[in-house]
Amino acid sequence: MARDKKLPGNLDPRTLMVHGGTQRSGFDETSEALFMTSGYVYGTAEEAEEAFKTDGLRYVYSRYRNPTVSMFEDRLALLEGASGCQGAASGMAAMTLALFGLTRAGSRVVASRALFGSCLYLITDMLPRYGVETVLVDPDDLNQWADAFKKPTDVAFLETPSNPGLVLADLPAIAKLAHAAGAKVVVDNAFASPVLQKPLSMGADVVAYSTTKHIDGQGRAMGGAVLSNDPEFFKAIQPFVRHTGPSLSPFNAWLMLKGLETLDLRVNAMADSALEVATYLESHPKLRKVMYPGLASHPQHALAKAQMKKGGTMVALHLEGGKEEAFRLLNALNVIPISNNLGDSKSLATHPATTTHQRLSDEERAAAGIHPGTIRLSVGLEAASDLIADLDQALKKV
Numbered sequence: 001m002a003r004d005k006k007l008p009g010n011l012d013p014r015t016l017m018v019h020g021g022t023q024r025s026g027f028d029e030t031s032e033a034l035f036m037t038s039g040y041v042y043g044t045a046e047e048a049e050e051a052f053k054t055d056g057l058r059y060v061y062s063r064y065r066n067p068t069v070s071m072f073e074d075r076l077a078l079l080e081g082a083s084g085c086q087g088a089a090s091g092m093a094a095m096t097l098a099l100f101g102l103t104r105a106g107s108r109v110v111a112s113r114a115l116f117g118s119c120l121y122l123i124t125d126m127l128p129r130y131g132v133e134t135v136l137v138d139p140d141d142l143n144q145w146a147d148a149f150k151k152p153t154d155v156a157f158l159e160t161p162s163n164p165g166l167v168l169a170d171l172p173a174i175a176k177l178a179h180a181a182g183a184k185v186v187v188d189n190a191f192a193s194p195v196l197q198k199p200l201s202m203g204a205d206v207v208a209y210s211t212t213k214h215i216d217g218q219g220r221a222m223g224g225a226v227l228s229n230d231p232e233f234f235k236a237i238q239p240f241v242r243h244t245g246p247s248l249s250p251f252n253a254w255l256m257l258k259g260l261e262t263l264d265l266r267v268n269a270m271a272d273s274a275l276e277v278a279t280y281l282e283s284h285p286k287l288r289k290v291m292y293p294g295l296a297s298h299p300q301h302a303l304a305k306a307q308m309k310k311g312g313t314m315v316a317l318h319l320e321g322g323k324e325e326a327f328r329l330l331n332a333l334n335v336i337p338i339s340n341n342l343g344d345s346k347s348l349a350t351h352p353a354t355t356t357h358q359r360l361s362d363e364e365r366a367a368a369g370i371h372p373g374t375i376r377l378s379v380g381l382e383a384a385s386d387l388i389a390d391l392d393q394a395l396k397k398v
């Protein structure tokens with residue numbers, strides 16, 4: 001049997017994403033094995049007894065752990081520079097287990113107002129049902145963060161850049177304030193992806209992903225993950241993971257594992273195209289405003305350059321004429337499909353006010369930077385010239 005060689009240290013992330021975390025079975029396969037199994041067998045009753053006593057040393061049940069899921073978790077942890085990773089069935093399962101693992105009745109959570117719709121629901125509707133106090137602040141206003149952290153706090157939760165407004169939060173500054181208040185900082189890093197932004201290196205305690213987005217990146221499967229260097233965090237979430245069952249399916253973990261092999265190539269190519277598309281849109285007379293962290297016109301461009309390797313794969317455009325114009329533009333696109341998903345190899349366009357953020361009040365939407373004329377564009381792997389031509393012909397019909 002070919003033995004797995006230990007990888008040398010200091011490998012480039014692109015190398016780690018191809019080889020990292022691989023555990024070969026006895027068949028010496030090249031591609032990672034897909035272990036579609038819910039359970040595991042033991043040679044003797046004594047072995048089974050021992051497996052339950054020495055908890056975690058061998059696989060006992062796939063609600064707890066599965067070898068394909070472990071390979072995915074180990075590979076993603078290498079990319080993030082984290083000592084641990086817990087996979088989850090979806091991005092929301094990951095957000096839920098982080099938030100519920102770190103809070104109990106009487107806890108206090110300070111969160112950004114500009115969050116993915118379901119994250120906002122979790123924080124403002126669900127956690128308070130269990131006696132958790134939650135406070136919302138504008139992500140780009142450090143005075144509001146500082147005020148909110150005047151009281152002892154358990155969790156700070158934020159997203160940067162935000163969905164869909166592409167507002168940034170100053171990670172090192174917020175982490176410093178949060179830590180002084182006793183809070184663990186949880187960053188939803190789905191928009192930037194682990195290729196372009198490393199929150200753990202800027203003071204975050206936990207990074208959470210919807211791996212449905214860039215990490216699968218090909219529109220195939222739901223998944224999520226939380227990563228941290230803090231053993232206390234994994235202790236805090238372990239009972240929640242085991243007893244509520246938000247487990248990632250081995251099949252989806254296998255897809256995501258293969259997604260990691262091409263993640264760096266895809267995200268870099270998509271971000272380069274996003275900059276080209278945003279540059280074209282910026283000078284278009286029919287647009288009131290274009291938000292893209294990689295453009296010098298973005299109000300937080302300097303912060304984007306300090307925190308992110310590139311401006312990301314998402315562009316927000318604001319049409320003067322509200323919903324009617326936004327719908328006309330979406331309906332006139334020939335190459336870019338209308339879809340609320342993002343981070344896909346296919347470019348996707350959506351109208352957040354009537355889809356992802358429909359549930360919010362007008363005031364909440366405005367606070368999150370979503371106007372009736374806002375369109376969110378997720379830039380994919382097509383030639384940037386074809387995307388620009390598609391947007392150009394569609395804008396002529398607006």
Ligand SMILES: *Cc1c(COP(=O)(O)O)cnc(C)c1O
Binds near residue numbers: 119
């Ligand atoms: C998609 C998304 C989520 C939720 O992830 P699912 O995989 O859809 O459950 C959370 N946060 C952000 C920023 C997202 O884009």
